[in-house]
Amino acid sequence: MASMSVKHAIAAAKKLRSLQERFNPGGSDIYPALMGDEAITALIPSGNPLSVHILMFTRALREQGTDEQYEKFGRRADNNEIIGTFAQTELGHGTYLRGLEARADYDRGTEEFVLNTPKLSSYKWWPGGLGQTCNYCIFVAQLYIDNEAKGMAMFVVQIRDEETHMPLPGVHVGEIGKKMGLNGVNNGFLGLKDYRVPRLNMLMRHQQVLPDGRFVKSPVSQVSYFPMVFVRCMVARQNSNYLAQAATIATRYSVIRRQSPIEEGQPEPKILEHLTQQMKVIPEIVTAVVYRLAAANLQNMYNETAEAVYRKDFSRLPELHALACILKVATSYDSTYGIERLRQACGGHGYLTAGNLGNIFAMAAPACTYEGENSVLYLQVGKILMKNWSQVLAGRELMPSMAYISECSKMTSFPQWTGSWECLLKAIQYACVGSIRLAFQSYNARVQSAQSQTAAVNYSGLELTKAAELHGRSYVAGNFYQQIVNSPNKHQRSPQFQKVLENMLELHLIQIFFRHLGDILRFIRITEDEISALQRRLEEVLKELRPDAVAITDAFDFNDKILSSALGCYDGNVYERLFEAALKHPLNRKSVPDFFEAHLKPFMKENADNAKKSKL
Numbered sequence: 001m002a003s004m005s006v007k008h009a010i011a012a013a014k015k016l017r018s019l020q021e022r023f024n025p026g027g028s029d030i031y032p033a034l035m036g037d038e039a040i041t042a043l044i045p046s047g048n049p050l051s052v053h054i055l056m057f058t059r060a061l062r063e064q065g066t067d068e069q070y071e072k073f074g075r076r077a078d079n080n081e082i083i084g085t086f087a088q089t090e091l092g093h094g095t096y097l098r099g100l101e102a103r104a105d106y107d108r109g110t111e112e113f114v115l116n117t118p119k120l121s122s123y124k125w126w127p128g129g130l131g132q133t134c135n136y137c138i139f140v141a142q143l144y145i146d147n148e149a150k151g152m153a154m155f156v157v158q159i160r161d162e163e164t165h166m167p168l169p170g171v172h173v174g175e176i177g178k179k180m181g182l183n184g185v186n187n188g189f190l191g192l193k194d195y196r197v198p199r200l201n202m203l204m205r206h207q208q209v210l211p212d213g214r215f216v217k218s219p220v221s222q223v224s225y226f227p228m229v230f231v232r233c234m235v236a237r238q239n240s241n242y243l244a245q246a247a248t249i250a251t252r253y254s255v256i257r258r259q260s261p262i263e264e265g266q267p268e269p270k271i272l273e274h275l276t277q278q279m280k281v282i283p284e285i286v287t288a289v290v291y292r293l294a295a296a297n298l299q300n301m302y303n304e305t306a307e308a309v310y311r312k313d314f315s316r317l318p319e320l321h322a323l324a325c326i327l328k329v330a331t332s333y334d335s336t337y338g339i340e341r342l343r344q345a346c347g348g349h350g351y352l353t354a355g356n357l358g359n360i361f362a363m364a365a366p367a368c369t370y371e372g373e374n375s376v377l378y379l380q381v382g383k384i385l386m387k388n389w390s391q392v393l394a395g396r397e398l399m400p401s402m403a404y405i406s407e408c409s410k411m412t413s414f415p416q417w418t419g420s421w422e423c424l425l426k427a428i429q430y431a432c433v434g435s436i437r438l439a440f441q442s443y444n445a446r447v448q449s450a451q452s453q454t455a456a457v458n459y460s461g462l463e464l465t466k467a468a469e470l471h472g473r474s475y476v477a478g479n480f481y482q483q484i485v486n487s488p489n490k491h492q493r494s495p496q497f498q499k500v501l502e503n504m505l506e507l508h509l510i511q512i513f514f515r516h517l518g519d520i521l522r523f524i525r526i527t528e529d530e531i532s533a534l535q536r537r538l539e540e541v542l543k544e545l546r547p548d549a550v551a552i553t554d555a556f557d558f559n560d561k562i563l564s565s566a567l568g569c570y571d572g573n574v575y576e577r578l579f580e581a582a583l584k585h586p587l588n589r590k591s592v593p594d595f596f597e598a599h600l601k602p603f604m605k606e607n608a609d610n611a612k613k614s615k616l
């Protein structure tokens with residue numbers, strides 16, 4: 001598995017490099033963007049062992065290293081002459097980075113850092129490709145000068161000989177073991193013992209250790225967390241794609257599979273004619289569309305902010321951090337649970353490997369954990385919302401993606417219910433702002449009663465998480481609303497296309513409304529009739545979108561190789577392909593399996609003999 005995926009990953013990396021050279025020679029942006037393409041990941045179903053090299057190692061060298069460091073290490077990494085990974089997480093710590101135990105002690109006598117993982121729990125654990133593929137890594141450690149802690153720093157560390165690939169002395173490296181999926185990635189462990197690297201192996205774009213041991217602090221400490229922001233943006237995009245793949249498979253299957261007449265005496269309809277099946281499949285298609293658009297927006301914002309950060313302008317970092325967190329969480333949670341719903345929508349065949357839904361699930365699910373565990377990221381956003389609510393109370397302006405919070409805070413009550421899209425969007429935003437206000441009151445009361453800020457965050461955690469989740473909903477729904485209703489491109493769309501988009505907007509808003517009905521009813525009065533009207537609109541829009549379902553998923557443009565699914569092929573020959581896949585199974589190679597003579601026959605014979613004996 002691992003060697004196959006390395007082979008495929010290398011082929012993909014070569015192809016990407018040539019595309020990079022063709023379309024953007026000398027530049028670097030197109031490369032990771034292409035690497036995130038669904039084609040690349042889908043064609044390596046056991047996961048790509050070069051992902052972290054491309055997404056984090058090369059990027060951290062470019063963004064965290066000085067120009068000289070980029071020339072020394074980064075250029076070789078970009079050129080794939082060396083392969084690296086990002087080694088941050090330890091056996092004992094992943095989330096709490098300030099608790100990392102790996103240490104780097106500066107030795108001013110030799111102008112070197114001495115790297116150590118002093119305990120079992122300080123071993124690096126998880127980095128992608130570290131087990132076998134990489135010969136370098138970025139090693140994240142606590143920096144010590146004269147035994148005084150200075151915070152986290154990143155070090156370029158060679159772990160294997162470039163010629164023989166043997167681990168270097170002082171390096172203990174290996175594979176962490178089989179996982180639920182992604183088994184081609186060779187996630188690894190790494191221990192270092194008194195391993196020395198030159199002073200200039202510490203990435204020094206933002207903070208420096210001078211030869212005499214003086215420490216120059218980074219102007220903005222958060223910038224050392226920046227490599228994670230990029231991957232969070234990539235997760236938003238990638239997980240939206242996984243959901244789109246699963247939705248395509250389930251939609252195509254649902255128009256081939258027939259089951260249970262709806263009217264007595266009628267022929268069995270396609271299962272997508274059943275209303276509950278529509279409710280399982282169509283909202284997932286729409287969610288994938290909505291998230292793909294939000295992720296594309298986030299990517300643009302990332303590109304602008306990364307350029308600014310490179311120029312040492314950190315002003316937009318907090319907003320990008322907040323958006324990257326909420327979209328990473330929303331897309332990873334919703335794709336993971338959505339793919340499982342879609343698998344169930346395919347009945348028994350959904351459980352077959354030949355349908356590929358299990359593998360897509362296994363690719364999507366770990367994103368809830370890696371690159372910042374989801375609850376932890378929600379708490380990050382919750383804390384940012386608390387800061388922003390203080391700003392609202394002080395009458396200050398908020399960042400653009402939170403402007404709706406100021407607007408809603410000025411409303412003394414929710415306006416007259418109309419049920420329009422504006423009204424539905426406003427209801428979600430209003431409930432979000434109500435939740436922020438309650439979370440703030442709870443958090444503030446705790447701080448006032450002499451709890452520390454961190455303890456107050458912990459004990460207000462449920463309310464902070466709710467506020468963060470609703471902020472995510474507000475942002476995503478608001479972005480979709482803008483793109484459908486207020487986009488400057490709107491008039492270039494055909495009326496039929498605009499209608500499909502509007503149906504998707506209708507479904508998205510009603511779906512989110514029902515999902516958060518409890519939260520909304522806490523702050524807004526809505527009558528039973530008004531809710532029933534929305535229920536009828538939900539049924540109606542499912543019916544309207546039903547004839548477009550296949551066309552929308554076709555527009556995702558996944559070819560059969562990428563979907564790799566007997567249930568989701570373009571030609572719809574589901575049963576033929578299921579049979580073909582079954583016949584390929586090794587157990588079907590022989591009419592009588594080897595285990596029959598070896599185990600099954602003696603077992604049955606023994607039972608028959610015993611039965612005979614007991615009759616005597």
Ligand SMILES: CCCCCCCCCCCCCCCC(=O)SCCNC(=O)CCNC(=O)[C@H](O)C(C)(C)COP(=O)(O)OP(=O)(O)OC[C@H]1O[C@@H](n2cnc3c(N)ncnc32)[C@H](O)[C@@H]1OP(=O)(O)O
Pocket residue numbers: 035036037040041048050051052054055086088089094095096097098128222223225226228229231234235238317318321370371372373376380384
């Ligand atoms: C080839 C095809 C590919 C396809 C494409 C697919 C993609 C998918 C494949 C990838 C394959 C898997 C790759 C997994 C790779 C890992 O998983 S690498 C390891 C990732 N690890 C993590 O994410 C650790 C999570 N933990 C953390 O981020 C931090 O420890 C926490 C949770 C933020 C807390 O840290 P802390 O120091 O206690 O920070 P805290 O006091 O909360 O915050 C301090 C300040 O920093 C700010 N801050 C915190 N974080 C940040 C940040 N990141 N940026 C900016 N500001 C920040 C806070 O807002 C706060 O600001 P102020 O209030 O001071 O203004």
Ligand SMILES: Cc1cc2nc3c(=O)[nH]c(=O)nc-3n(C[C@H](O)[C@H](O)[C@H](O)COP(=O)(O)OP(=O)(O)OC[C@H]3O[C@@H](n4cnc5c(N)ncnc54)[C@H](O)[C@@H]3O)c2cc1C
Pocket residue numbers: 052085086087088089092093094095096125126127128182187366369370371372373374375376379
């Ligand atoms: C497939 C995969 C690939 C990975 N690749 C890499 C890689 O390339 N490089 C790398 O460095 N790492 C990598 N990781 C590690 C990953 O980044 C960590 O697993 C992740 O950051 C979560 O940390 P943890 O495992 O320590 O979880 P923990 O932090 O131990 O989380 C366990 C539970 O504790 C809760 N919790 C923790 N802290 C808090 C808190 N402050 N408040 C409330 N609840 C809390 C969490 O919500 C969660 O429910 C990878 C992980 C996976 C699964």
